Amino acid sequence: MAEHESEHAPYETYRGLPPLGGVCAMEEATAPGLSVDESVGRLKRFHYALKRLHRIFVSRLTAEPIYELKLSYSHHGHLCAEHVSSLRRRVGEMREPPLGLEDVPDGNLELYFDEIQSAPNTEELVMGLYGQAIPALAEALRRYRRETHPVADAPSVRLCRFALLELEDMVAFGERALASLVDDEARLAMAPWLATLKEMLSAAGGLDGTEPVAESLVERWHSKTPYVFDPIPQRDERFVDPYNAGVNPEAFLYDEAYPARVRTLMMYYKRIRELDVPEMMASVIEQTPDKPWDYYAEMTRQLWDEARHSMMGEIGFASLGIDWRKIPINFTWSLNINTQLKPIERHAVLFFIEQGLMPKTGKRFEWEVAFASGDPLSATFQDFDWADEVLHSQIGRRWYVTQMGTLNDAIDYGDRCWTQVVSDWKGYVERGLTEHRNWWPELYREACERWGTSPDPEIMNYATTYESQRADLKEIPQASG
Template sequence: MPTPLAGYTPYKNLPPLAGLCTVEEAARPGLSVEECVRRLKRFHYCFKRLHQILTARITAEPIYELKTGFAHHAYLCAEHVTALRTRIGEMREPPLGLEDVPHPALEAFFDEIQCAPTTEELLCGAYLDAIGSLMIGIEKYMTDTHPLTDAPSRRLLRFALIELDEMNRYGSAAGASLGTAWLPHYRVWSETILHPMLDEAGCLDGHAQASERLTIPRRYSVTPYQYDPVPKRDERFTDPWNQGVNAEAFLYSETYPARAKALMMLYKRLREIDVPEMMASIIAQTPGKPWGYYRDMSRQLWDEARHAMMGEVGFVALGVDWTKAKITFNWSHRLNTECTPMERHGVLYFIEQGLMPRTGKRYEFEVGQASGLPLIATIQDFDWADEVLHSQIGRSWYVPQFGSLREALDYGDAAWSKVLSNWATVKEQGLTQHENWWPAVYQMACAADGTEPDPQVLAFAETYEAKRADLQRIAAE
């Protein structure tokens, strides 16, 4: 017997229904609003936990490439949390209940990943088990929900799948690069703990029958996760306490040519890897804020990681081995171990404001233009744009906690002065010889482009000792 659709022909054979689906597909029923919201809340919870897990591991992860990867993916997760919060709020669901845990087994699943004791297990747990399962759940949702009535959800999930696939492939490649000796141990954990927890949760998306309670014993998360605020670096960072070169003294001197200053700016960009290390501590140790705070702070954290990679690429493009420059972690180490999260945020905002005048980011962009190196100009152009955004983020989330902008700046100034006042302890503790690495890096760049080193540039040697009086003066003011 023919169906009513059998004789339906789109007008002039135009794609029907705005290209979302066929009429036949739209004629079938889909999930209810209630079921859509229930599953979307699961996805929201998963993205939020992934954001927390990846952010919290940035500081103590020693491998530079993984620090930047975690920073990127934590930001992507934050964006998807934001999109899902907006969509759920559109679906007749007050109160939203977005902070509720969907199922105790799902909570335990993410707790286990967060507490993974090794980088390898973290990679596989987060990228393969969690992100892989999230992709399966979203793909099932895309199949089950109605393509026309729930088109807004399908749209945002389509973008989520693109980025989840990229993250999943990154995690697979990163895990494989670290060898295979750890795989048997991981598989036991995954097959006996993680997968059974998801089964008890009714699968990650909650479409299956869930158990009434968690029965799978925890392994790594028996003891709750403790954030590690001490920055770690891999073996390429050979002298992380080094204060042997005063980059700012070189950059702001009228004595030196723009091309050489461009090289020093690349050092400053790569040195910014300490900002994600510090900002991760603010995010991890500041609970209870509106979600917009975490989204914006994650964006800034990712930008700072991107700036470090800009410096890395710039060095490579100029034929310089960036590991010969001594990339320090003094700033993140001192702030994370000596200041409160609020003081760290104050320091961050206070320093950002110093980048806005003409002697700040505009000057660096002009130096990039004057260097004759188009890549450097591009790097500084976007670095400047990002810092303007970061200043706005500070005005949105940091300044309102004070009575005035002046009070907010004074608080940050005082916190920064507290750190500067005993900066000399780095040398006094004998942590480094403060080697002047600049001549070797400069000569490397000259050799790569076939130019003779400028003797005046080569002789630059304003070291930590020369800077010490300035630091003490600033701290006393």
């Protein structure tokens, strides 16, 4: 390019306006760039990498105990899904029927992602994702932007630009996560495996296939044992007493005898407890094969929304100066559904609960309580939570109701599936898992201290439990969505 520039005077535009619609300088545009075939080949590899990353994030979410990683896997899985969808559309525009988007582009590249999928612990998984695969994908996208034609291939350049913005955020998150979770000793212990990952990627010709490709496959390491999804939700040590059912937040929230501000406090609890919804939805996505891609993309969007709702509860408590770690965050909803129902039955329960949130006594009511409470943060959260749930109902109609025939059939089936789910409240006590203590008084007392008010004795003594409402000890609907 330097030789080319030396032979010609700089390109002059009318009155000094940027040339080519501001896309690039003329000097950049005079080099030929990649062919359509070369472009499609690389884009298909990016698509494959993002699709595999999406699956790893979603499939490892449920059994990941660390709260912050559950949230990041929810978020980053959604972002990967969005970019998969964009790349599918772009490849379809580039003279490429049949698209071949479900094909594996290289055997060693498949092994590379199998190895990360099968990482045996959190530290190696985080290293594989954020220390290896995501930086490699980001660098491949940068190379693509440098080498393709900025005008002829402008739609692909735009997709890569947007993907890079979010991948670089993932890399930055990963650097902090690795610094926190993986010390020098752990890095040394996993060095042979990391060397194997690098060997696999090199044998694949790099993530984008621009380097020489090996004829043989690299020997597997962790993935010698095929990955098996773990449906049992795990929580880290900050989640105290997760089997606790000592308080029924729904009964309190919908009792209009209590002040709105106090009910909003219980609503923050409901929001943070929604962590169990991504744990359950991940199991549905992972264990429901052979669906159109849009199914996985939309379901992952909903999964991310539910993770955001949990974050809303965490933020709400932080705004009041209340440590959520003192409160038992029950996880038996996801535990019981994941272990007692089939994937389609779990989806049915999710839709059934969502439909219960659509009437005026559902999400609108929660927004009204939040608005009446005088807490603008809660009002904002419930406003967007309500909007999210309307979207989720539409997602359910597209991907669940269509399997059931009619809306009434779908709701009836979800109701039947929900009645099958049993929580053994007495058994939890007998096995020493919980005492179902009433944690509400201490939370309410601490909130009153923050508000500068005295606790109301009647509110203080609230002690409606799930167990007291159901003689057969089955869990009543928690409306986790």
